[in-house]
Amino acid sequence: MTVRETIETRLREALGPExxxxxxxxxxxxGHAGARPGGESHFTVDIVSGRFAGLSRIDRHRLVNAALAGELAGPIHALVIKARAPGE
Structure with missing residues (x-):
């Protein structure tokens, strides 16, 4: 399973995104710090989940980071998070 696929699986399980x-x-x-020759080190996540309703941007990011804790401690060097509740 690729790192991207692992990210998708973990977020689907934890946050049930729409x-x-x-x-x-x-x-x-x-060539930048943290970049690996094979790639799979820098990612952008765009996610819409009902779990984000009423939460601040920081709390939304905390939920994503918690779901990906193992990957953030390992293969992921950088993660851009775009987290919204439905209808935003």
């Missing part, structure tokens, strides 16, 4: 798009942006960071 929309989830994960993009591997590693190619944009080649």
């Amino acid at each position: 929309l989830l798009h994960v993009s591997d942006d590693s190619h944009l960071h080649a």
